[in-house]
Amino acid sequence: MTTAAAPSQPDPDTPGPTTAGPSSTREGSRVVIVGGGPGGYEAALVARQLGADVTIVEDKGLGGSAVLTDVVPSKTLIATAEFMTTTESAPSLGILPSGDDDGGVEVDFHKVDQRVLELAAAQSRDIRTRLEREGVAIVDGTGRLDGPACVVATTKHGDQRLTADIILIATGARPRVLEGAEPDGERILTWTQLYELTEVPEHLVVVGSGVTGAEFAGAYRALGAQVTLVSSRDRVLPNEDADAAELIEGVFRRRGMEVLSRSRAAGVSRDGDRVLVELADGRVVEGSHCLLAVGGVPNTENLELDGAGVRLTGSGHIAVDRVSRTTARGVYAAGDCTGVLALASVAAMQGRIAMWHSLGDAVSPLDLAQVSANIFTAPEIATVGIPESDITTGKVRGAVTMLPLARNPRAKMLGISEGFVKLFSHRASGLVMGGVVVAPRASELIHPITLAIANRLTVDQVANAFTVYPSLSGSIAEAARVLHDKRG
Known part of the structure; x- marks a missing residue:
């Protein structure tokens, strides 16, 4: 899911600063987090680092759906499937099946799925171990708000009231179901x-x-x-x-x-x-x-948000500002339940920002222009910064260049014939404003462009940095060189 399709961030009613948190004492502040996904557990680690007493309420397992049913298992399955496409160019590279058999590859799907689920469970256990080691209290159950300063956790042993100075809601989302197309879990x-x-x-x-x-x-x-x-x-x-x-x-x-x-x-x-x-x-x-x-539906029902003064958007998401504040004082939210951008990396950053702000640490508001995203198809699609449509429609006065990977020497050696590098720059300043990479491992190749945007580098600065020869990343530097004369 890419930044090009990012929805605008809701603007809650609560005013306040966006670059510095409250002046309250960090030590001993009570933080209660509802939801143990990336937004929740990353927030918990930051809060503990800043000296707060932290409790996480989670009913399905640490890591949330991102680790147990979404990002980790899906990308593990996709990584396995990727092996089935890597031999497509083998004949052109001179690699031929031996005469002993037909050279085919079979899939033991039971083993594939077993590995997917085992890896997800192991990751969840690792997160739990880390949180426990850092001193985070974990309550296995569901949570709901009782006003803006208390969370009621429902466990198998009954209800438990958790008073809090700061509350973070990170309850995620679930798959959307179409009427007349209800899933049965089998077919x-x-x-x-x-x-x-x-x-x-x-x-x-x-x-x-x-x-x-x-x-x-x-x-x-x-x-x-x-x-x-x-x-x-x-x-x-x-x-x-x-x-x-x-x-x-x-x-x-x-x-x-x-x-x-x-x-x-x-x-x-x-x-x-x-x-x-x-x-x-x-x-x-x-x-x-x-x-x-x-699509997905935010998990925001049954949380008693209205009684705590937390406003929802028309789509049922929690309205937050760029430092993750809701409309209720002391209540923050992070992740897919906010509808800002459905990426685990964004959820984690929203959670960290919430704790930095609420506990009085230095903080920079969330900047979606610096968010890189990847689609794990084969080849992958990675994006960061503004979309090309901002330039073609005249919204931004920019320049575009696109280089096919087929002309890259390393790509030729690897038998890669499909893919490209696209780079966007500002015509007046030469600043890098965005980019798209379509290639195997595009998720790794997008990072130099992300760094250029985050650090306000020009195309000349990117072009003048050394790249390995031959390398796929060399096409990024080449695209930057092409944009050198696109100013004016």
Whole structure:
């Protein structure tokens, strides 16, 4: 999910400074955090570092959905699937199957899913161990607010009242469900239920062509499933860079995926061991399984937020400002429940900012222009900064250059023929303003561009920094050199 599609941050009613927190004493401040995902556990570590007494209330396991059912397991599955696409260019590199067998690769899907779940559980245990070592109290249960200074934790032993000087809500989100397409956990699935499968689906119909849908569609196609991707828009990844989305859709089709554009799902039903996906125009797509990837819903109900003075937006998200404050004094929020940007890295930063601000430490407000994001397709799509549309529409007076990876010497050596580096700069100052990388491991390659934006570097400064020859990152420096004469 990229910064190009980031929603604007809600502006809560509570006024106040955004660069320095309250002057209250850090030592002994009582912090209660509802939710143990990245926003919650990262906030807890900062609060303990600043001397606060910290309690986390979490009912599903430390790490939250990001670790247990979303980011960690999905990216583990995708990383496994990626191995199935790395040999595509083998013949052009001179690597041929031996004569002993057909050279094919099979997938032990039970082992794949077992590893995915074990890795997620291990990560959750590691987070719990770290928090306990740092002195964070952990309450296994659900939490709700009783005013702005108390959290009631409901556990298997009954209710426990936790008074607090500072409260952080980090309850995340859950998969959105379409009316008439309710998941059954067997054949009609959300992305949290995929890991219960014991074999690769024969034919997976993916409803939704956003980031989640595209990632899983690509992964399961690589693992051997027949895949049909149902997209209600003109193309896959409709909110992402147009050139990147076009390239990925072409890759999907080349690999044998059926992509149904401008096709809205009206309902999903079971017929024995088959699923029937009914489209709005009357067509029916039949498959063995259906994945619903149609967005998320914030977990903000049953928290008694209204009674504490915490305002929700029209979409049910918690309204926060750039230092994570809600409209209730002393109550902060972080992560997907705020609707700012659904990335684990953003949730973690929101949580840290909340603690820095509330406990009186130096703090810089959240700056979405510095957030890099990655889509884990093959190849990956990484973005940071402004979208190209800001330049093409005249919103920003900037310059654009795009270099195909096929001309990069290292890419040639690796047999990489698809992908590109795109860089955006300001015409007057030459400052780097954004970029897109489509490549294997684009999530690693985007970092130099992120550093350039965060430190207000010009394209000349980026161009004059040494890169290894040959390297894929050399294309970033080359793009910066191209932009040298784009000022004025």
